[in-house]
Amino acid sequence: MKRDPHHFSAAARLLHWLMAVLIVTMLFVGVGMVSTVSRLHDTLLALHRPLGVALLVLVVIRLAVRLTRGTPPLPDDMPRWQHAAAKASHYVLYAMMFAMPLIGWSMLSAGGYPVVLAPGVQLPPIAPHDVALYAWLRAAHTWVGLALYATILLHLSAALFHALIRRDGVFASMTRGQRRA
Amino acid sequence: MTRPTICVPCRLAAIAVAVGGAAAAFAWTAGWLTPARLTAPRIIDTFETSYGVHPGYRRNHAKGLCVEGWFDSNGNGAQVSRAAVFAPQTRTPVIGRFAIPGSNPSAPDASIPIRSFALLFQQHDGEQWRTGMNSAPLFSVRTPAAFYQQLVASKPEPATGKPDPAKLDAFYRAHPDSQPFRQWVGAHPPSSSFANTAFYSVNAFIATDAAGNAHAVRWEVVPDAQYAPETADEKTQPDFLSQDLDARLAAGPLRWHLVLTVAAPGDPTDDATRAWPATRERIDAGTLVVQQASAQRIGQCRDVNYDPTVLPDGLKPSNDPLLAARSAAYAVSFNRRTREEATGAAAQPDGDLHR
Numbered sequence: 001m002k003r004d005p006h007h008f009s010a011a012a013r014l015l016h017w018l019m020a021v022l023i024v025t026m027l028f029v030g031v032g033m034v035s036t037v038s039r040l041h042d043t044l045l046a047l048h049r050p051l052g053v054a055l056l057v058l059v060v061i062r063l064a065v066r067l068t069r070g071t072p073p074l075p076d077d078m079p080r081w082q083h084a085a086a087k088a089s090h091y092v093l094y095a096m097m098f099a100m101p102l103i104g105w106s107m108l109s110a111g112g113y114p115v116v117l118a119p120g121v122q123l124p125p126i127a128p129h130d131v132a133l134y135a136w137l138r139a140a141h142t143w144v145g146l147a148l149y150a151t152i153l154l155h156l157s158a159a160l161f162h163a164l165i166r167r168d169g170v171f172a173s174m175t176r177g178q179r180r181a
Numbered sequence: 182m183t184r185p186t187i188c189v190p191c192r193l194a195a196i197a198v199a200v201g202g203a204a205a206a207f208a209w210t211a212g213w214l215t216p217a218r219l220t221a222p223r224i225i226d227t228f229e230t231s232y233g234v235h236p237g238y239r240r241n242h243a244k245g246l247c248v249e250g251w252f253d254s255n256g257n258g259a260q261v262s263r264a265a266v267f268a269p270q271t272r273t274p275v276i277g278r279f280a281i282p283g284s285n286p287s288a289p290d291a292s293i294p295i296r297s298f299a300l301l302f303q304q305h306d307g308e309q310w311r312t313g314m315n316s317a318p319l320f321s322v323r324t325p326a327a328f329y330q331q332l333v334a335s336k337p338e339p340a341t342g343k344p345d346p347a348k349l350d351a352f353y354r355a356h357p358d359s360q361p362f363r364q365w366v367g368a369h370p371p372s373s374s375f376a377n378t379a380f381y382s383v384n385a386f387i388a389t390d391a392a393g394n395a396h397a398v399r400w401e402v403v404p405d406a407q408y409a410p411e412t413a414d415e416k417t418q419p420d421f422l423s424q425d426l427d428a429r430l431a432a433g434p435l436r437w438h439l440v441l442t443v444a445a446p447g448d449p450t451d452d453a454t455r456a457w458p459a460t461r462e463r464i465d466a467g468t469l470v471v472q473q474a475s476a477q478r479i480g481q482c483r484d485v486n487y488d489p490t491v492l493p494d495g496l497k498p499s500n501d502p503l504l505a506a507r508s509a510a511y512a513v514s515f516n517r518r519t520r521e522e523a524t525g526a527a528a529q530p531d532g533d534l535h536r
Contacts, residue, residue, distance in 0.1 A: 027207070028206075028210050031210050031211035031212075032211070033509075034512070034513075035212040035222070036221075036505075036509065037219055037221050037224065037505065037506035038325075038505060038506075039500070039502060040505070041221075041505040041506070041509045042490055042498055042504070042508065045508070111515070112485060113486075114307060114308055114309045114491065116308065119494040119497070120494035122307055122308065124307075129484065131483075131484045131522050131523070132522050132523035133523075135516070135519040135520040135522065135523035135524075136523055138519070138520075139520070153200050153203060156199070156200055156203065157196060157200050160195075160196040160199060161196065164192040164195065164196060165192055165193065
């Protein structure tokens with residue numbers, strides 16, 4: 001089968017949109033659960049950990065797909081700084097997608113919490129019980145989470161700019177495959 | 182394909198609306214747009230403004246000490262819960278903490294008629310059961326909102342250092358469900374020791390047995406040591422509770438029976454201000470043994486957040502609205518005091534004589 005040069009692979013598109021929904025859900029769950037004192041707190045907390053582990057598994061698969069299937073090129077008429085910004089933002093997004101679940105898992109470990117995914121299902125600690133380490137990781141979890149949401153908003157702005165202003169096919173490269181003639 | 186001719190500024194505006202809306206929804210969820218909403222940080226902020234910040238210490242139940250011991254299960258608890266801690270002939274290590282309520286880590290012991298006992302049962306399968314118990318079986322309020330209002334009404338006046346009696350009265354009049362708690366405290370003078378005090382889970386929980394049946398339960402630890410009231414002499418000694426505990430532990434371990442009370446259908450599980458009838462089934466699940474104590478700045482309990490929703494398979498939170506609020510607020514307290522440990526703002530063990 002000939003590779004479509006203008007669109008992300010079907011696997012990449014599926015992973016992108018699935019993770020987009022899950023990550024945005026996760027970030028809302030995260031900021032919601034640390035503020036609310038309602039019973040929603042327990043529900044959101046119970047959702048946060050298994051979802052985080054699922055996202056860690058997904059980003060590993062996604063990186064493998066990206067490295068093996070590649071990405072379509074950006075339009076040649078885009079300014080150089082926009083090429084650079086696009087590339088940098090993708091590196092940053094991948095770094096944060098890996099970092100968030102790993103920080104969360106090690107943070108719970110350092111805080112001495114059992115990492116319970118579901119009743120009777122738990123993960124081993126990946127950091128020593130050390131509250132000073134916990135404090136740094138806990139702060140990092142907040143700040144990287146906020147940075148991730150800000151980067152997602154930038155990414156969304158850029159995607160919509162391609163879709164609505166430049167109309168250059170970059171948005172379509174993630175929304176569909178090649179149309180048959 | 183023909184494209185609709187929508188003006189470029191209109192399309193830019195559409196992008197701004199989409200991205201701005203996403204940002205606003207996030208800010209609203211985080212509570213940044215609604216400062217009047219009751220949040221966990223707001224509860225802890227109120228403790229800090231009322232009672233000051235004592236770096237490194239819990240924001241409530243600040244004065245306490247660490248203990249270590251174990252729980253010997255006799256297997257009776259397995260009737261209602263499949264948690265490993267209740268399996269027959271099982272010994273589970275326990276990290277505990279005795280404390281008195283309040284934010285001041287050097288408050289005189291006799292200044293408050295309530296004590297608390299927190300436990301972390303470290304099951305052999307890696308799961309944990311954490312519980313924070315009080316020496317009163319009931320709580321003064323039913324909801325997080327009422328707790329917050331009580332906290333505000335109890336704020337010490339700058340002139341006297343004590344709450345304004347008029348504000349407290351107004352709170353109690355507006356919250357008649359605080360009556361049973363206040364009557365209980367009035368009828369039960371504080372005891373002379375942590376060791377002769379019973380401690381209660383206050384909130385209800387749902388236990389699940391091996392067959393998957395759910396049972397609403399509350400638990401308590403009932404001391405082997407006989408109750409004796411606080412003496413006049415003890416009331417003058419700010420740290421008599423820790424001194425007494427050290428003296429008793431020097432003579433040998435201290436014991437409590439862990440008793441599960443099982444609700445009947447219709448008993449409230451969402452109202453910590455109401456007792457269940459005294460006729461309810463009581464299951465003696467085994468013996469809690471406390472073997473040694475240490476100052477909280479150096480003991481194992483220092484680094485534990487006794488979040489009552491950290492539960493093993495076989496126990497889970499009930500619909501009591503206080504439980505989620507306790508979990509959320511304790512986490513904020515833990516985050517702040519561990520940050521103080523990490524940045525060196527916390528008091529160091531050597532310079533700290535108080536427990």
